[in-house]
Each structure stands twice: as structure tokens, then as C-alpha cells.
Amino acid sequence: MTQTLSARPLSTADSQKLGFSNLRCRECGAEYEPVAKHVCELCFGPLEVAYDYDWLKRTVTRQSIQQGPHSIWRYRPFLPVTSERPIDVGTGMTPLVKAERLGRRLGLKNLYIKNDAVNMPTLSFKDRVVSVALTRAKELGFTTVSCASTGNLANSTAAIAAHAGLECTIFIPADLEAGKVLGSLIYNPTVMAVEGNYDQVNRLCSEVADRYGWGFVNINLRPYYSEGSKTLAYEVAEQLGWQLPDQVVIPLASGSQYTKIYKGFQEFVKVGLVADKPVTFNGAQAEGCSPIAQAFREGRDFVTPVKPNTIAKSIAIGNPADGIYALDIARKTGGQIQAATDPEIVAGIKLLAETEGIFTETAGGTTIAVLKQLAESGQIDPEAVTVAYITGNGLKTQEAIQPHVGHPLLISPKIESFEQALERARTLERLDWQEVSV
């Protein structure tokens, strides 16, 4: 399913046969060849992939997409790769679940869950961005790929590199939980545990990228990597029967995913795959690391870095690179960016599990908690089509939820013992119910 292409940069001839052309600075508009580069040399702005939307409009149809693979690669023309055979391990096309039971609890009539807790192969949305980044890495001739990460990204990079036969080195903070380290070590990459904070890890990685010419998915390959998140928009539009939702709720870490889902919807409108309509973009952060929510609340158009302190570690980025772009989107679409406390996050995880059978990690609990706030305060329309993005699996953050799920009822293997326990359980339920009803 994979193939190595030569490392030459993309020529103009190639780009005519593809949706994407160059890298373009988001701030000053300067253009660059599509190589491994993420910062503008002129203004230090972030580089983004540019596309030929006229070509896409002429070439891509709903039918051509539907005839593609059941993975993110059905949207290949909208992704920054040249390969006819990208690295495809079934990533994407996760279920869009009509959440009838959660909707009833929250008073929302048209609620959907985009469930990336079951994304392939490593059960988080990171598999989307890594599939794109590593496909591009092979095209650019990299033989060693790498990342700096505390969890999901490391798991995904190690797994997909293993499948693709790329050498892989992972950089993690030295104090990471054993379970998360296992989720990377199992794929047999080289794992470097760095004694330092995340900023120090990142600086070291930039130096290694320069000196060794490795492809770091979230550093020098970042422009390609981040485009992978657009598939979260495309899939929702297709799964809703080729239309946009009315409102979305998305967790915010760096803000990248949020801005790319916005870009994805815009692109589908631009090339005529869906009708234009307003989509309200709501964002969710953990109270213990909520620099974007704070800026939103205070009406600022800049983000003040914070020191993270929350159970939602996978979204705990104190200095979010795309924070200002997220603020802009929330404001211009009429959305909210709100924060949830750790207890609200735990309650959000439990609520989603017991109503929909979906076990998400803390980031997903944050999304559900903010969705609940928005529903209860009347800040979202209860009749409108609402999509909440669940981005990772609860098996990865077991320690956050373990103390809050209660215990089994201990019985002996006799029917009398079972009946006593059942009576006890039913009494407890009635008590719970009274508490709720009061």
C-alpha cells in the first residue's frame, strides 16, 4: 500500500496535475517550493499549503470521491501529496454517530458525534495528520522521521512509520506515564526520553532536524502534517449527505485542528461540493490550560501563554501556535470558546460513555463538557445540526478516569447473593435519581 517516490521538489508540470502547488506564508503571502520548511524566511510567519481551486473544481466530484478508498485518501486531491499510493492503513472515515441519547440529555435534537476515538491505527485524530506527513516525508526523500510528543502523536508516528518501513526516533519528556511510553515502544522506534520541559524538547528537536536532515512531522513537515486535519471537515460534510453542519464543537490545543476544519469546510464550498452556509465554530479548552478561552473571554486578539495544570494533557499546550487564528474564526462565525474544569471533563467522559457507548480520553471529555455548557446556557441552537468532535480514545488516559467510575458489586456465585446485590444496585439508582430530581 506504500511506495517511495524520488526526493526531487515538485515541478510546475507536476503541480498542474495536482491540487496543491506551493507553500505560502500565512502572514505575508510569500511563496516557497513545497519542501520541508515551516517558517517564512521574510516575516517568520507560518507556512501553509496553497491549492489550485480552479483545477480542483474542474476535476473533483462527489462521485470521484465516493469511488475512492474508505479512508482519508478519498480526498487525496485536497491533500499535499503527489503519490498515487499514499500510506494507507485505513485512517479516517470514522463514524459520524447520530447521538440520540446524548442529544436527549442535553436537549439537542440534531446532535452528531464525529468519533475519532476509533481512528486507525492508533485511536486518535493524529493518525490523519501523521498519514499525510509521512506520505509527504517519503516523497521528499526522508528515510528517518521523528516527532516531539507526549502521547498520541508519538504513538501514531511510531506505528505508521513501522508500517511504511521508515526509520523512526521519538522524543518524549522523561516523566511520561509508562502506558503512553509503551504505546510507542511497542512499534520499536528509537525513543529518547528528554530530561526537560516540553519547550526544551522542542528546541532540541529543531536542532536535530537542521543537523541530521530528519523529517519531524510537527516541525519541518508541519505544513503538510496540519493539512491532514481538513479531512475531519470533509468527512463530516460527506457523511451529512454533502452538506455542512450548522454548528461544531472542537477541542483546542495549538488551535491547528480547529483552523483546518474551518479551512476544509471553506474548500468544499469553494469547489462546489457543498452549498455555502454559516457554520458556527465553538472551541473547548481545559480550565487548567485555557489561554485561548481566556483571550476570547477578555476580548483580546492575542494569546498570553500559561503553564498547564489539567488532567487533559493531550490538549495542554500553554503557548498555542494557532491561537490567534482560532480566536478570529470563533468571532467571525459567532461561536464561543469556553473552558471546562477537570471535574467537568471527567463528567463529560462518563456522560458520553453511558449515553452513546463511546469511551473518549480527556480531550473528548472537554468537548462534551463545553457542549453541555453551551446547550444549558442556550448558546447553541437546539434544533440545528451540531457536530461534536471526539479526537481520542479513553484507553489512553485510564488513570484520569479510574478513580471516578465506582466499583463492581461483589457477590458469591449464588442466586441469593445476586438478588441481594441487584436490590442494592436498584436502591442506589433510585437514590441517584432522587439527587438528580431534587
Added chain:
Amino acid sequence: MTQTLSARPLSTADSQKLGFSNLRCRECGAEYEPVAKHVCELCFGPLEVAYDYDWLKRTVTRQSIQQGPHSIWRYRPFLPVTSERPIDVGTGMTPLVKAERLGRRLGLKNLYIKNDAVNMPTLSFKDRVVSVALTRAKELGFTTVSCASTGNLANSTAAIAAHAGLECTIFIPADLEAGKVLGSLIYNPTVMAVEGNYDQVNRLCSEVADRYGWGFVNINLRPYYSEGSKTLAYEVAEQLGWQLPDQVVIPLASGSQYTKIYKGFQEFVKVGLVADKPVTFNGAQAEGCSPIAQAFREGRDFVTPVKPNTIAKSIAIGNPADGIYALDIARKTGGQIQAATDPEIVAGIKLLAETEGIFTETAGGTTIAVLKQLAESGQIDPEAVTVAYITGNGLKTQEAIQPHVGHPLLISPKIESFEQALERARTLERLDWQEVSV
């Protein structure tokens, strides 16, 4: 996505519009109405669902299947349900991965992995059987569903019952690992931890089923439940471009899945969806619980129960209900049933992860270990299309693999420290290589 139907038993008129008709005793052929019943009243043989294959042949086409949902329910006419809207949480249609890198290691040119480690919603093949059982449970009017389980089945029943809004009680042995209990508790079922061995738990459950009229997925609903495994055959045939593989390797617990995959291939041949051809059925057990492999080795047509002692707990059934049927299939298709030791199982998990980026649980490690044995001993054809079934996710049995994955290299956040560690890692790799070469 779900719907409750009335509880009346299926009438003859209904069955004419469906693939399935009655329950039939596998031993004496006695027929029963399709209610919640699993044992023949006449001979105590197991009941199986019977189908009208002439009707299926006239009605189902490759195209009608392809136009169905991207889940097990695209094969609804082959499943024992009447509902137009079964419980569909995206279960099934997991990737069939062409395993180029693992194939090269084992000398197999056409190796595929059927990857149910990413099945939805709870990351094991049990989601298939539970989706079918709970859909049927609703049709039969059950409002409370249940199961006796030590892990995957409990997780799946609790999750899908939550989504479908069914009351759920889970019975587990009292000494279960905390992580596995969490994977059920999170969905908020009633969990009964029984102080006794698995046989005692099962006997208690049979008594509860009789007295309370609950639907136990693996007891009184077993004939419907077990049919769900047939989708593992249908999907592979469809994903191979509507043809059967030449040889398969399947883990054996009760033997049910193995016999149902066989049934699934036979059915597709019978109704003309694929061409007939011989498929060799190989089975994998853990040495510490290998009653079927022992019977196979000794040429017996009966299975002597054993006391399980292996890390592969999810397949550790000492007295396998379908063992004799599995033996029969292995022998008549020219397959092998072999066992892997615990160290071989661990090595199998690591081999699959580092070559294909797929992290499986101990059952999957068993399959890969036996696949390796078969490849190395020349008992399978290296040119033939081979499918190995991976049935569960490694995040569920972390404790089995944790001691065997090594440790990260500890460094300070300085380029010199990184370079020393890299040199160390490369030396270790060279040493590994020499060991292998010697």
C-alpha cells in the same frame, strides 16, 4: 440509528422476506422458532440459525452489498435479524492490510492482516457478535441484556447496550484486572464481580437468564450472537475483490469464530457471490490452554478439558464448546491447529507491531506466533493468499507486554547528549544484527 421492534416471534410470512428462518439443532436437525434458546430440547445439541439460501441467491448481489452501509450490516440478509434499522455503531469493515513487511520477514508473498484491533466501538471482534445479539435482543423484546465475560465481551456488551439504551448487567470474575473492569464500568452498566471460577459464573448466569428473562448474549442469545463472526469471512472475501483466500490463520478459544468464518465462506459460495475453491483453515491456541491443539496433535475427535495457564486470557477457554467442530474443519481442509508458548506470543505481538504498525493483544500475538511456525516449517504455501485474523487491541492487555518492550534512552535537552544516545542506539542495533546473523 437504532429502533425497538415488537417482541413477537418471527412468523413464516416474515421469514419469506428474510434470509433466516428458524433455529436448527446442529446434531439432530430439530427445528425451533427463532426465540431466545440455545440448546436442543431433544438431544441437548447446540442450536444454529438456518437460512433460506435459495432466497438469498435470488435476492443478494455484490452490488446490493456494496450499496449498503460501511459496517457489518451491509450483510444484513445473512444475519439473524428482522429490523430494517439494526444497532449500527460502525462495527466491522475493518481494514484488510496487505502485510508487505511482515510477509518479507516470514517469507510469505501474499500475506494479509484482517485488523479487528481497530473494530468499533470497543476494539475487538466481539463488537460484531454483540451488535447482532443486541439487535436481536431488542427484536425479541428484551429490555435488559447481560453477559458473563472476563474482558472484551463485557466491554462490548456494556458499550453497545449504552448506545442502544438497553439496561445492562455484566458478570465478571472478582479477580479481574482493574483496567478491564474500567473498560466496562465506564459505560455505567451494573457490574457483578463474582467470587468463583468462570464455570461458576456461567452457571449463575444461566440461572439468572431463566429466572429474570434477561438476554444473555453468550447464553440464551448465543445462536444469534455467534452468527456475527461470519462477517469476518464476508468482509475478507469482499475486500479481496470477491474471492476467497487460499489459507487462513485464526485464534481458537471456544472455536466458535473459527467455525463461523468457515460457514461464512461456504455461504458466499452457496449463493454465488464468490467462486468455490479450497480454503485451508489453520488454528492458533496458547500452549497454556490448548485443548483443541492437543486433540489435533493426538488425532482425537474429542477434546479433553484443561485448566488454563497463559497470558492469552481472552482465548483461555479450557472446555471449548465448538472444539470438535473446529477439529473437523481443520482436518477436512488440510489445515493445522498449533499452539504458541507465552514467550512466542509476546514475540508475535512485537513482530506485528514493528513490521506493520498494528498493536494487538495476546490473542493476536498467538495468531502471529502460529503463523510464523507454519511459515518456517513450510506448512503453508508461501505464494498463496494468506489471511491472519487479528481480533483485539493491545491497549487492553498492556500488562502482558510491558516488561518486554525495553526502555527509552534517557538524555538531557542538549544536542551532545542526543548524539551520544544515538551512537549507543546504533551500537545496540548492530549487536542485535550480529546476533541474528550468527
